[in-house]
Structure formats: structure tokens, C-alpha cells
Amino acid sequence: MNRRVTVYLLVVSLQILAITADNHDYVALNALKEAWENTPPSWVGSDPCAGWEGIRCTNSRVTSITLASMGLIGQLSGDIQSLSELQTLDLSYNKGLTGPVPPAIGTLKKLSNLSLNSNSFIGSIPASIGNLSNLYWLDLADNKLSGKIPVSTGTTPGLDMLVKAKHFHFGRNQLSGEIPSQLFNSKLALIHVLFENNNLNGSIPSTLGLVQTLEVLRLDRNLLSGPVPSNLNNLTRVNELDMSNNSFESSDVPPWFSTLQSLTTLNMEQTQLQGKLPVDFFSIPQLQTTVLRNNQLNGTLDIGPSHSNQLQLVDLQNNRITDFTQRAGYDNELILVGNPFCLESGGIAKYCTLPQQSNSSYSTPPANCVPSSCISDQISSPNCSCAYPYTGTLSFRAPSFSDLGNSSIYTSLQGALTQSFHTHQLPVDSVSLSNPTKNLDDYLVMSLKIFPSGQAYFNRTGISGIGFVLSNQTFKPPPTFGPFFFIGSNYGYFAGVSEGKPKSSNNGIAIGAAVGGSALVLLLVLAGVYAFSQKKRAERANKQNHPFASWDGSKNSGGVPQLKGARCFSFDELKKWTNNFSEANNIGSGGYGMVYRGTLPSGQLVAIKRAQQGSTQGGHEFKTEIELLSRVHHKNVVGLVGFCFEQAEQMLVYEFIANGTLRESLLGKSGIRLDWSRRLRIAIGAAKGIQYLHDLADPPIIHRDIKSNNILLDERLNAKVADFGLSKPLGDVDKGHVTTQVKGTMGYMDPEYYMTQQLTEKSDVYSFGVVLLELVTARSPIEKGKYIVREVRQAMDRTKDLYNLQGILDPAIGLGTELRGLEKFVDLALSCVEETGLKRPTMSEVVKEIESIMELAGLNPNAESAPTSASYESSSKGFDHPYSNNSLFSYSGAYPPLKIEPK
Incomplete structure (x- = not known):
């Protein structure tokens, strides 16, 4: 008997050791914990698989992170890439999460659910998400994302590669550019494409009609134009179609509207629709809501005797409808205000007056019980039990009723919500609705409270499940409410936060007594092995989290570097x-x-x-x-x-900076044509980078090696200052200089610094002045023994057009066009290369002057450069890379002093 128990304990102990989380997973989660505020209090210890809320594991690997509505604050770091077995990442409804979505997220090849909606993420959508071949759910809605929708290029991934994805939720962001035609193809299985409330422009790509699985399509509130593709008639499964508030090309009502036999909601408000609505459109069997106001629809409206018996709202305000054929059987909401039918003939009052909005203080009443008197922040539920509810706001975009005081309407919605939560087996006791109002967008907005079942708190899994049901568009409200969206609040209460700690069992004592001293010794050995393994894990984790513990300060490399985020x-x-x-x-x-x-x-x-x-x-x-x-x-x-x-x-x-160095482009090796406007944008970008180093870095930084080879150009020709190997922090700001060995690049070096060994911010200004002269001449600072500063000063004549510099200007700058502001640009460059630093401007003054020159040239100083897809006018001419340094040399004290020519 003792032997059997001993073997049993050995097996159990080994299993306990086996189920602890993988070390890389722990390191990654610990890094996230360090980067976030308000992580769950249960996130303690070195094993996330042992009780960390919101974390699920399979075979000791983290497979799920669900932390919706936790009040998280911070950024999502690239450490997430270490969770290679992760399948679900749900961080929705945490408005404190900001920063860019890390490209490293594209390494999580097993990820099937990515929910980052309702946060404050910025930057572009990482193209690397296209690598997630198993992704089913992609929700990035309600953030501050910008830039274009990425598609694959043959060498880089894109969202068109997500052939298993069914949900593209990108609404309520700041995305721009055209919707790429490559984004859609017949291999996709998408059912939701939600791009509403962005800055997308151009035409709707006809390839959208290839995605015949679509059920919900929202393109409303963008800057779309052009014709609406006729092959959208292939979307026979779509039930919600919203393209309102765009500027499509004026056209008659598409006849294919009537072929969308699954359609329940159509919203084409303010889209320049014209012509007559076909009578068969209203016979679509499931049609519930039609909003076509603020268009140019005309002729006689005929809803027809065979209209859908589901039809609740037809809103045709502000069109050109001249008549309405009365038909029996349709008694629901019809709005014709602002049409000639109402303005000229008087019309029928019920159709020609806006529904009177009634204010409502409605709140879900108790269900045949007496509300409880609750303590603290708890609230009495409709079933009169005290609890901490999960709260948020429901917004309905096209409700078909106007009487906000009709309580029976809300009762139906309440029942539908409760039923949906129970269908998804969520721990919901009841729901409460209150304060229905209409906002400036004419949306019906109301507060929602969801109460937990069986206890006073929700756990994190429950909150995540509720958020999922309300954000994935699968919950279908009663027809009178129409399409909706949900914005959840942070949930500050969770079951077991301060209670319910696991209690030890006395069974171990009893068994230990039974098996005797041998089992006790075995357990002590196992405990020692486990403690040793945990110690090693902690050491490995500490090494990864504190990598400079072994920094070698020899070889003149100094003490341990003080880093922030690298x-x-x-x-x-x-x-x-x-x-x-x-x-x-x-x-x-x-x-x-x-x-x-x-x-x-x-x-x-x-x-x-x-x-x-x-x-x-x-x-x-x-x-x-x-x-x-x-x-x-x-x-x-x-x-x-x-x-x-x-x-x-x-x-x-x-x-990696795509378009190499400024020097390469000036030499014509990149194939990029730099006209006057692009050179001005490069100048302002580089100047702002240097100004940042001088004025906003703490402490201020002197670059010490500003040159055209250290100014890189990205894919939009935005300038980026590079190579900080010679840089010096200006520790004593009051002193204003650093006395140091002379280093830099011949031709760009400040002569005052060379003579005195006193490095100042004005040394960078001098170097930048040389770069400005390079921008207009495309000549090297020292070329065939001639110094560019001297050459410009000798050639210029301020009494003549373009200062008489036509013979020295780069022909590629665009001499056939008006070079507005060039004289002021040359004046600025020469002021930067004054012999003494006191006579030179500061970088902030340089930035202001370039901005003034750009305005003179008719350019917006704050606008981005054009993408280089339109910049290449010839094939590459020997352009190899952006980091070569073979045309210029660095100076470290081995060369004779520069001879400064008098003006």
C-alpha cells in the first residue's frame, strides 16, 4: 500500500512540474506586465498557467489572453512574439492602451482571434498581420490607426493573404488612401467588412464583388467617390449594406439592389443617388430598414402591395419625389419630408412631418420584486439582487420608431440581449436599459447594464465573452432597432480579487502519515528539484529582462548603458x-x-x-x-x-530605410527625381530631426556628423537623421559646449569647432548649411579641390534672378519651373555656414525659415511627401543600399585643417 501511494505521489509531483508555463511565455508575459498598468492582481509568481486571470494554457504553453475592459494602460510591446502558441488575443475596450500595433504580432502563426478594438492604438496596420494564415477574427475598430490598408507585394505580406479570415473590423479609425483592389479575391471567406468612419478615398474596388460570402458591408462615412461597382449584385448573402455619407458618382438607383434577396438594412444616405426607386426593391423578403435621405431620387414612389412584411422604416427625406402611390398594407414609418410631394401638394401629414422626438427617462423596472438596498458601489439588478454590473453604451444607427417613451420596445430588446448571452453560455443574470436619447447623428443611444449570475462580480472571462457578443455583429436586435455598435466601459470589479484564495487541504497530511518517512523524503527531494528549476527559470528570465548584467566595460566602452526600450x-x-x-x-x-x-x-x-x-x-x-x-x-x-x-x-x-541616403539620390543613383518641392520637404524633415536632438532630447544631443550620407529617405521621401556613433550629449546646458577631440567629415566640419575643439549645437548648424547647398547643387562639399561654400559665394549675385546661380544649380531641380523661394533658401544656407557660431541661426530658427520658404513655394510644411511609387522615373542606376559610406570619409584628427576662404 505504501509503495502504491509513493508511486502515486511521484506521478502527481512530476505532473505538477510538467504543467508549469514555458519559460519564454513567462518572460513575454512578465514583459507585458511591466509595460502595463492595472494588470490583474493575480499576475504573481513565475507560472502564468497557475491562476493568472485572463490567461489560458494548453500543455504548459499560453494559448489565450483575454483582458477586455480591464482598464489596461500602456503599450503592446513586441515581446508578444515570444508567445508562439497563442491562439486568442483579446485586449478590447482598454482605452489606455496606445502606441503602435507591433509588427511582431505577425509572428504568431497560430493566432485565430485578434481583438484590439476600442483602444487608443496609433500608427498603421502592420502588414505582417498578413502572415497569420489561421486568423479568423481581426478587429481593430475604434482606435486611432492611420495610413493605408496593407496588401502583399510579393516580398512583403498583406491582409489579402488572410484567406481564412471572416471578420475585417476596421471602423472608427483614421485610415486613408484607396481601398486596394488586391485586398479582395474569390478565395476570401469574409462575412464582415466594416470600414466605416475612416478617411478612405477613391472608388470601391470591383473585386469586392468576388467575396460572395459577405453578410455585412459597411463603407459609410468615408471619402469614397466614383461609381458603385455593378458586380456588387454578386453579394447575394449580404443583409446589411451601408455606404452612406460618401460622394459617389451621380447615378440612377442600381437595378441590382433588388437582387440582394438577403438584405435587411440598406443605408445610402447622401450618396448622390438619383432616379426612381423600383417597386420590386421593396419586395425583398427580409427588408426591414431603408435609409436613402439627402439624395436626388425622383418620380413617383411606389412601395407596392407585395412589400416585405418585415419593413419597418423607409426614410426618404430631402429627395425630389413628386408623388406617392397609396397602397394598402404599409402602415409603418415613412418619411418624405423635404420632397416636392410634401412641399407642393401638401401631401399626407403623417408622411410629411418629422416624427416627433419624445424625451424619455426610461429605465428597466424590477421584475416583480422589491429593489434591494445595496452597499458600496453595488446596484440592484432587475431581479433585485445586489451586484457590480458591466456597463457600456449601445448606439443604434437607424431605429424605425420615434416614440422613445414606448417601454414595450425596450422590453423586447432587453429580452433579446438576455437570450443572446444565455445562448453563448455567459454568466449573465439580467440586463437593464436606461436613458434612451437621440444624439447629433440621429443615433438612438442608451445605457446598458449587465448583471452577473450567481455572484456579485464577473470574472475576466465573463467580461471578455460579453464584449465579444456585443462587438461581433452576430447579436441581432429586434428589427425596429436596426444596426448597432457597442462601446464598453472598463470593469473595475472582479470575482475573487480579495476573496476566495485556495485553501490547503489536509489530505496531504493524512497520506503523508500513511506512507511514512520514505514518502516524505521523496517529496522533499521533488520539492528541491522544483525549487532549483524555478530558480534557474528566474535567473533566465532576469537575464532576458536585464540583459546588461554581464556588460563588459572594458575596451573603452564605459559603464553599463542606460537604455529606454531597445x-x-x-x-x-x-x-x-x-x-x-x-x-x-x-x-x-x-x-x-x-x-x-x-x-x-x-x-x-x-x-x-x-x-x-x-x-x-x-x-x-x-x-x-x-x-x-x-x-x-x-x-x-x-x-x-x-x-x-x-x-x-x-x-x-x-x-531599414527603403530609399537610401540623400547623397545617393542627389547623385542620381536611386532613380528618384528630386524636384524643388521634394528637396524642400527633405530639408524641413532633416531640420526637424536635428532640432529635436537640440531642443527636445534630454539632455540635448549634438550629432557631430550631419551630412547627406547620414540623411536617409523612407518610402515617402521623408528625411530621417541617422548614424549617432560620433554624437555627444550636452550634459551641462549652461556651459553650451563640449570640449572634445575633433571628429567629423571633411567638407561638413565646423571650422570654429576644428580650431577650438569646442563642440556646440551651432556645429551641427554649420554641417546642415552645407547639406542645404548640396540640395540645390547636387555637388559634393569638396569636389576636385573646390569647396562648395566658396563656389556658391563666388558665383552668386543678389541683384540677378536666382542669384545668378543657374550655372551651379543641379539641372534636375526643375529649372523649367518657377523655383519660388530658392533665393531665400540660399540665404539661409549661407547664414548657417557663417565662420563663427554666434552669427549662425539655431535649428529652431532654421526650421521656421524653411517653413516660410515652403509657404512661399505654395507647399504645406506639415504635409507628408508623396509616395515614391510616383517618384521613379528611370530604373536604378547603381543604387545598392542606404547605408554605404564610400563617397565621403570621416575625420578623426589625421587631416590638416580646412582653409576657410574669406567672403
């Missing part, structure tokens, strides 16, 4: 992502070492600078660049993705 990569990772640092991936070289192109698992391209072995100066520059770039974040400064310093390696990982 990611530490392993040598093996970078080796893999560069194909073992292959020659094919080598994209440049310099005094620091080699530069390689790499591709992260997320699909993001990066540039990896690998230091030469044994470079003592490189070690110091390595540390400097990490420290500086990890705490500078600006759209005109190149972003540091991470670094590596193991195995005697020193590597910096940057974002």
Missing part, C-alpha cells in the same frame, strides 16, 4: 536573419564595420551594423549610439530596433 537580440538570431551574414545580405561598410540587411520573423526589414572585431573605438561608439537612440523617438530620426553584444560581437539593429 531590444536585445542574440547573436544566433541575427545570424539566422542575415543568412549567416552572407555576402548577398552585405549592403555596406565603413569605419565601424559591415552593414547587413536582415529580415525579422515579423517580416520587418532591418539594417544590422556589425562592428569589426577588436575595435576599441567601435565599442565606445556602440554604447553611445545605443544610449542615444534608445531615448530619441521622432519621425525624422532613424529608429533603433535593438542591439547585440554577446560572443564578443557588437551589433546595432536599425529600421
